Amino acid sequence: MKLSYFILLTILILSFRFQLLDLLWQGMHAPNMFLHRYSWIFSLTIILMAGEVLNRIEEITWIRFSLANFLLILGxxxxxxxxxxxxxxxAVNFIVTFExxxxxYLVCLGFILKKIPPRLFYLSILFFSIFELSVNSYYQMEGIANEWVFASRSSYERDLKAIQSLVKEKTDSNYRTEILQPQTGNDSMKYGYNGISQFSSVRNTDASSTLDKLGFKSEGTNLNLRxxxxxxxxxxxFGVRYNLSQQPVQxxxxxxxxxxxxxxLSENEYALPxxxxxxxxxxxTSFTNLTLDNQTRFIHQITDEKYKFYKKLNILSPTSQNTTSSLQTAKIExxxxxxxxxxxxxxxxxxxxxxxxxxPNLQFSNDDRKDIEISYNGQTxxxxxxxxxxxxSIGHFDTEETVTIRMSFPENSTVSFDTPEFFALDLDQYTQAIASIRQQEVAIHKKKTNW
Known part of the structure; x- marks a missing residue:
């Protein structure tokens, strides 16, 4: 038994150190954020060993006790x-651990020297064990809260009932709904609608990578999709028929x-099923890193028709600085x-x-605030x-119009970025493409399951 515990602990310690062993524990899958997810086995093994010692506490001699404490103090x-x-x-972690x-040590020493009766010994061990578990749990939760900055209950529940009510009463679950000012990566689960955004450790990386090329950001390991x-x-x-927002949907x-x-709650009259x-x-369809080209190519493949959706617009005059330089800087004016x-x-x-x-390439002076406000014609x-x-998205225009657009960055003194690119989506081409796809009707039937 002792040899088994020793081998297991040795393997675990080596696994914390060497990447190959670490990956073997996790199915050769590199974890994101929470490393060494099997480490609970180490703690559990120590607890089981402690239980074995308590079962044989009367067999422990002064020499064995001293040797064990020497190794413990050494570590x-x-x-x-x-x-x-x-x-x-x-420092508080070391102080509490030492206490x-x-x-x-004193409780066990008193029992071994027969200064403490068995009943008092076991009650003392139980008390200090529960007390230690409580203190450890407190510091664990406090550490996680400080590192992850969990939302308060009041913040999490903000607009919760209003959105759930709108979703339940006003939307068709055969279509997708999305929120423009998200609170979490899984707002669809929180509010009860079918959406696109998600955060998941168990994800379809191929699907997320494809969606990333089409403008729904999902980079790296595809944990996030937005x-x-x-x-x-x-x-x-993608059948996004409804948008939830606290500001007008432009x-x-x-x-x-x-x-x-x-x-x-706004409804999209051009949403496809x-x-x-x-x-x-x-x-x-082969996609590149040019999102708008990918979107156009994708529609071409679906409709078997050629459309010219996007037109890049020239900046007539920057009222704040020269645009001949690729690097732009917004500052307080x-x-x-x-x-x-x-x-x-x-x-x-x-x-x-x-x-x-x-x-592109936004660099904020205040990394805690990465919002952008876009204003034109009195709308922000x-x-x-x-x-x-x-x-x-800035807005849609029925007639040709020259507009002045201000981009603002709240709580930032300076923000730098590459020269902005303005694009106009041809709404005539857009509506024609959607009408063409709608002609290919598909009957959709919902069937309840017992899952």
Whole structure:
């Protein structure tokens, strides 16, 4: 038994050190964020060993007890000596551990020397064990809360009932719903609607990677997938019929149908059903890192028709600085009457188009606030770039219009980025493409299961 425990602990310790053994425990899958997820086995083994010792406590001699404590103190001392390697351990952790070490030492010593009766010994061990578990749990939860910054209950429940009510009473579950100002990566689960965004350790990386190429950001290991900051073309194609928002939805085809406690629900009249047919047997489409080209190519493959959806617009005049340089810097301007960084651009928008702006390589002076406000014609929209592409919808235009657009960055003194790219989505081409796909009707039937 002792040899088995020794071998198991040795393997676990080596696994913490060597990557190959570490990956073997985790099915050769590198974990994200929470490392060494099998480490609970080490703690459990120590607890089981302690239980075995208590079962044989009367067999323990003074020499064995002294040897065990010497090894324990040696390990504790080594940890203190090399504490610089464990930045997550504070002085309070060492102090509390030492206090419990002394307490258990004195209780066990008293029993071995027959100074404490068995009943008092077991009650003392039980008391200190429960007390230690409580203290350990407290510091564990406090550490996780500080590192992960969990939302307060009041913050988590903000607008919860209003959104759940709108979703339940006003939406069709055969279509997708999404929220423009997300609170979590899994808002669809929180509010009870079918959406696109998700955070999951168990994900379809191929699907998420493809969606990333189409504008739904999901980079790296694809743990995150985000709906925000994409085009109405993808809204329609992926059956996003409803948008929840606390501000007006500046998207062509979206009409507000209900509001509750400051939350509005808008409906997309051009949303396609969740299933439709392609004009011809679909062939895999090669995607690049150019999102808008990928979207166009994807629609071409589905409809077997050629469309020219996007047109890049020239910046007529930057009212804040010269755009001949690729690097732009927004800063606090006296004439803007804002206390934070902003910058203006002027573009001519074609008639019947939806205007977008891509702001690449954003660098904020305040990393705690990464929001952007976009204003034109007295209207202001706020967007986030948290796990989302910096591709923002400005509004739709029925007639050709030259507009001045101000981009502002709350609580930032300066923000730098590459020269923005303005794109106009041709709404005539857009509606024609959606109408073409709608002609390929598919009957959708819902069937309840007992799962």
């Amino acid at each position: 504790f001392g080594a940890t203190v000596l090399y504490s610089s390697h464990y930045k997550f351990l504070d 419990f070490l002394i307490a258990f 709906y925000q900051n994409n085009s109405i073309l993808m809204d329609s194609l 998207k062509f085809g979206f009409k507000e149908i209900a509001t509750k406690n400051g939350v509005s 969740i299933a439709f047919l392609s004009a011809k047997p679909y062939k895999n 006296e004439d803007s009457h804002l206390s934070y960084a902003s910058i203006q651009y002027e573009v001519t928008v074609p008639a019947h188009s939806q205007l977008y702006v891509n702001v 929209q706020r967007y986030t770039i948290d796990n989302a592409f910096p591709f923002f």
